[in-house]
Amino acid sequence: MKDSDQNQLLSLKEYTQAGFDSNSDHTQFRQADVDQDGALSFKEFQTLKYHNLSPASVFDRFDTNLDGELDSDEITLNAGSWQKQLVKYIFPGFDTDNNHSLSLTEFLHTPLSNPLGSWYNIRKDLDGNDLLDFSEYLTESSPSCLSLQAHFFSNFDLNDDKYLSAEEYFFTSNLNSRKQFDLADKNNDGALDETEYLATLKPEHQKVGQRDFRLYDQNSDQRMEFDEYRGTPAVPLAQRQIPDPVIDRVRQQLSTFPKADQNNDSQLSIEELKAAFPELADQHNNKPVARDDLQRLLDIAYGVRTLDGQLLREPSGRVVNWMLFTHLDTDHSGQLSAGELKPQFKQDQQLTKFFQQADQNKDQQISLKEWKTTDLCWIDPVYYFKRIDKDGNARLTAAELASDTGFHRELAPYLIPAFDGNGDGVLSLYEYRDTPITNPLVQWHVQRKDLDHDGMLSAAEFDWKQGLVARTLIQDYFHRLDQDRNQRLDQREFLLQLNLIKAPREIVFKNLDKNNDQYLSFEEIFVATKRLINSKDTIKYEKIMSNVDNVFNQLDLDHNSQLNLKEFQQDQALAVLPPYSYNTRSFNRIKSNLPISRTESSKLATESNFTLWVTLILNILLVSLVFYYLLKVKLRK
Numbered sequence: 001m002k003d004s005d006q007n008q009l010l011s012l013k014e015y016t017q018a019g020f021d022s023n024s025d026h027t028q029f030r031q032a033d034v035d036q037d038g039a040l041s042f043k044e045f046q047t048l049k050y051h052n053l054s055p056a057s058v059f060d061r062f063d064t065n066l067d068g069e070l071d072s073d074e075i076t077l078n079a080g081s082w083q084k085q086l087v088k089y090i091f092p093g094f095d096t097d098n099n100h101s102l103s104l105t106e107f108l109h110t111p112l113s114n115p116l117g118s119w120y121n122i123r124k125d126l127d128g129n130d131l132l133d134f135s136e137y138l139t140e141s142s143p144s145c146l147s148l149q150a151h152f153f154s155n156f157d158l159n160d161d162k163y164l165s166a167e168e169y170f171f172t173s174n175l176n177s178r179k180q181f182d183l184a185d186k187n188n189d190g191a192l193d194e195t196e197y198l199a200t201l202k203p204e205h206q207k208v209g210q211r212d213f214r215l216y217d218q219n220s221d222q223r224m225e226f227d228e229y230r231g232t233p234a235v236p237l238a239q240r241q242i243p244d245p246v247i248d249r250v251r252q253q254l255s256t257f258p259k260a261d262q263n264n265d266s267q268l269s270i271e272e273l274k275a276a277f278p279e280l281a282d283q284h285n286n287k288p289v290a291r292d293d294l295q296r297l298l299d300i301a302y303g304v305r306t307l308d309g310q311l312l313r314e315p316s317g318r319v320v321n322w323m324l325f326t327h328l329d330t331d332h333s334g335q336l337s338a339g340e341l342k343p344q345f346k347q348d349q350q351l352t353k354f355f356q357q358a359d360q361n362k363d364q365q366i367s368l369k370e371w372k373t374t375d376l377c378w379i380d381p382v383y384y385f386k387r388i389d390k391d392g393n394a395r396l397t398a399a400e401l402a403s404d405t406g407f408h409r410e411l412a413p414y415l416i417p418a419f420d421g422n423g424d425g426v427l428s429l430y431e432y433r434d435t436p437i438t439n440p441l442v443q444w445h446v447q448r449k450d451l452d453h454d455g456m457l458s459a460a461e462f463d464w465k466q467g468l469v470a471r472t473l474i475q476d477y478f479h480r481l482d483q484d485r486n487q488r489l490d491q492r493e494f495l496l497q498l499n500l501i502k503a504p505r506e507i508v509f510k511n512l513d514k515n516n517d518q519y520l521s522f523e524e525i526f527v528a529t530k531r532l533i534n535s536k537d538t539i540k541y542e543k544i545m546s547n548v549d550n551v552f553n554q555l556d557l558d559h560n561s562q563l564n565l566k567e568f569q570q571d572q573a574l575a576v577l578p579p580y581s582y583n584t585r586s587f588n589r590i591k592s593n594l595p596i597s598r599t600e601s602s603k604l605a606t607e608s609n610f611t612l613w614v615t616l617i618l619n620i621l622l623v624s625l626v627f628y629y630l631l632k633v634k635l636r637k
Contacts, residue, residue, distance in 0.1 A: 009039035055113035059104050069101035079112070082120050086111060089169050091292075093155035098309050100292050111152055117145050119152070123171040130239040131163040132171050159311035160369050163238055177235045181226050191223040200234060207392070214394035215385075215429050218243050231317070240316040242382065245434035246473065247313070250298045253277075253472075257291050268294065279472050301472035303441040310368055312441075317433065318378045323440040325371055335365035344376065381438035384408075385429055395426035407437050407445045414494050418480045436477060441470040447497035455507030456488035457496055500528060500577040505569045508577070519562040522552050529581040544582050551575045 012029060032044045040048075062070050062078040075087050094110050095102060102110070111119035118139045126136050137153050138146075156169050164171070184192055184200045194213050201209040216231045217224050229235070231242035260268055260276035267288040274281040280297045289297070299305040303322070304313055312320040328340045338355055345351040358370050371377045388396055388404050401412035416427060419435050427435070436444035442464040448457050462478045464470075481494050491498065491511050500508050512524050526548055535541050555567050555576070563573075574580055 009041060010045060011039045055108055056104065058113065059107050069099075069103060070107060071101045075102075075112070083112060085122075085170055086120055089156055092296075092309060093158060093168075098296065100290065100296075109151070109155070114148060116148060123169070125171055129236050130177065131165055132169060133163055136171070137164060137169070158309075159314065160372050161238070161314065165315070177230060177239060178226065180234065181229050191225045192229065193223060197224055197229075211386075211389070211392045211394050216242075218428075218430055220428075237316050242315070242317040242433075243430055244313065244315075244317070245430055246302055246304060246439065249476070250295070250302050250304060253298050254291070254295055257294055266290065279475060280468070297468070298472070300468050301470070303439060303470035303473050306368065307467075307469060310372075314378075317382045318380050319439065320368075320372060320377055321379050321440045323443055325368060325377070327443070333365075335367050336371065337365060341366065379438070379440060381433050382429065384438070385432050395424075395428060396432060397426050401427075410445045410495065411435075411437055414481060417483055418477075418493075439470075439473065441473065442466065445495070447495040449497045450499060450503065453499055453502035454488075455498060455503040455511075456490045457494065458488060462489060462494070501574060501580070505573070506565060509565050509568050519564055520568060521562050522549060525552065525563070525576050526581075529576075529578050532578050533582050548576045548581050 012026060016026070028048060029040070032040055032047050034044055035041075059070065062074050064074055064078070072087070072091050075090065076084060079087050090102070090110055090112070091100065092098060094106050096106055097103075107113055121139055123132055123137055123139070125132060127133075134150070134153050138149055153164070156164055158168050159165075180200070181192070184196050186196055186199075194210070197213050198206055198209045212232055213224060214220075216228050218228055224232075227241075227243075231240055256276065257268070260272055262272055263269075265288075267290045268276070269288055270281065270286050273289050277294070277297075280294075280301060296305075296309070300307060305311055306322075312322055325336070328336055328344070330340055331337075338351060341355070342348075342351055345354065354374065354376070355366070358366050358374050360370050360373070385396065388400050388408065390400055390403070398412060398416050401408050401415060403409075404412075415435050415437070416425065419431050420427060421431050421434075422428075432438060448462055450457060451461055452458070459475065459478050463474060478489065481489055483493055489496065490507070498508065498511055500511075509520065512520055512528065514524055526545065529544065529548060533541060533544060551572060552563070555563055555570055555573055557567055567573075
C-alpha cells in the first residue's frame with residue numbers, strides 16, 4: 001500500500017496519489033471503506049481488485065501483439081502513469097538473454113511484478129557523488145524486501161560497479177561537483193580559465209594543476225567547461241567522466257542508422273545490415289535489426305561490452321583488462337579457477353586471500369563480474385599517461401612512449417603516426433586513449449605472423465579471430481596503422497613476425513637495414529642470429545659468428561665490407577639468416593646444396609686438378625714398384 005505516513009491506514013489522499021480510482025466520486029474507495037472512517041485498513045484494501053495482482057494477467061494484458069514477449073514499447077504503452085518513469089530502466093537490466101524483450105520469466109523478476117514496496121519513489125543522491133549506492137536506493141527495510149531490493153539493484157547496475165548512475169536509474173542529486181565548478185567560475189562565463197582552475201587548488205598542487213588543466217582541456221581552447229571539469233581529480237572517482245574515443249566511435253556509427261535504413265521502417269533488414277555494417281552481418285540472425293540491436297552489436301564489436309552484455313569500460317576512464325582475463329582463462333570456461341590465477345601471485349597466501357575476497361558466491365571460480373571487483377581487473381589509462389608524461393606538458397612524445405616499460409616500448413614506434421589525429425606530432429589524453437595500449441582486448445604486443453610469407457600483414461593476418469568481440473575495433477586499428485594505404489602492414493607500421501627465409505628478399509633486406517643506408521653491414525645481418533643464441537657459450541658463439549662472417553665475405557663481391565641488395569639476393573645469403581645461421585648441420589647442408597660463387601668454383605677446380613695429378617703419380621709409382629718386385633722374383637729363379 002502507499003501508506004506514506006506509516007499509520008497502517010490508507011487515506012483518500014494516499015489512495016488517489018497512488019493512482020487508484022481515478023473517478024471523481026471515488027466510488028470504489030467508499031465501497032471498500034466498510035467502517036466509514038475515511039481510510040482503508042489493509043483488510044479493507046484486500047477487497048479491492050488492485051490487491052490480487054496476477055503478474056501473468058498483467059503480462060498478457062501488456063502483450064498486445066500476442067508473441068509471448070514484451071518489448072519496451074508494449075510495457076511503456078500499457079504501464080500505469082506512476083510506473084512509466086521506471087519502465088525505461090527495465091531494459092537491459094532484466095533482459096537476461098539480451099533479446100530486447102522480456103519473457104514471462106524475466107517479467108516476473110521486475111519491480112512491475114512485485115508490488116511489495118515503493119519501487120516508484122524517486123531516490124535521492126545523499127552524498128552528492130551523482131550516483132546511488134545501495135543504501136541510497138533502499139526504500140523498504142523489512143527482511144523480505146531487502147533481498148528483493150538487492151536483486152533489483154544488481155539488475156539495474158549494468159556495469160557492476162555497485163552504484164547506479166543516471167543512465168541506470170532515476171534519482172535526484174545535489175551535484176556537488178557542479179556547485180564547486182560554479183563557485184570557481186568567478187566571471188560566470190560558464191567555463192574556467194587556468195587562473196580560475198588553479199585557484200581551487202592548494203599552493204603545493206599548482207604545478208600539477210597546470211598540467212591537469214591542459215590535460216583535461218580536451219578541445220585545447222584554454223577554457224575548461226563543466227563536461228571537461230568532470231574528468232579532473234577534483235571530482236570523486238565514482239562521479240568522474242572523461243570523453244571516451246571508443247564510445248564516441250560507437251555513437252558515430254550508430255548515428256548512420258537512419259541512412260542505412262533505406263526503406264525507413266525503423267529497422268535494418270539483413271541486406272541493409274550487410275550493406276552498411278558488413279562486419280556485423282555474419283554475427284546476427286536473419287531477423288531485422290532495430291536501433292537498440294545495432295547498438296548492442298556495435299558495443300560488442302568495439303569491445304565496449306562482452307557478448308553477454310557486461311561493460312568493459314567506466315566513465316572515469318578505467319577499462320577492464322579483458323586481455324589478461326582471457327589469457328588466464330586457459331580452459332575457456334569464462335571463469336578463473338585458483339589454478340589459472342596462480343601464475344599471477346608469488347605466494348599461495350596472496351592467492352588465497354585474493355580468492356576469498358573475490359569469490360563472492362563461493363563457487364571456487366572467479367566470474368568476470370567478480371573479477372571486476374578486484375584491482376587486478378582494471379587498468380587506468382589516465383594514470384599511465386601521467387606516468388609517461390615526464391615533462392608534465394600533458395602531451396606524449398615518441399621518446400616518452402619509448403622510454404616506458406612493457407607494451408609502451410614495444411608499440412611506441414607505431415602509435416603517433418597512426419593515432420595523432422591533429423597531426424601535431426604528440427598524443428593528447430584523448431588520442432592516447434584511442435590506442436591499442438589503452439584498450440587491452442587482445443595481445444596487441446605479440447607479433448602477428450606473416451602466414452603467406454609476402455613480408456606484410458593482410459587484414460586477415462592482423463585479425464585475432466575472437467568472433468564479434470572487438471572485431472570492428474581491430475579492423476579500425478588495421479586501417480589507421482596502414483599509413484601508406486596499401487591494405488597491408490609492413491614492419492614499419494606494426495609488429496610483424498617475418499620469416500627471413502621465406503619472405504621476399506627485398507623486404508628482408510629492408511627489415512635488416514636499420515639505418516636505412518641501402519646497405520647491410522655484418523652487424524645488421526648478424527643481429528637476427530645473435531638474438532637466438534647464447535653469447536655466454538663462447539666457443540659455439542664464436543664458431544657461428546665465424547661461419548656467418550665467411551659467408552658474408554663470399555657474398556660481398558665488391559669487397560666493401562657491406563652488402564647491397566643485389567649481393568644479398570644471391571642464393572648463398574640464406575646461410576647467414578636464421579635458422580640456418582645458428583644450426584651447424586643446417587648451415588652445412590644449405591651451403592652444400594646451393595650454387596657457389598665463380599671465385600669459389602675456380603678455387604675448387606684448381607684444388608681438384610691438383611688432387612688428380614697427385615693421385616695419378618702415386619698410382620704410377622705403386623705400379624712401378626709392383627712390376628719391379630715381380631721382375632726381381634723371376635730373376636732369382
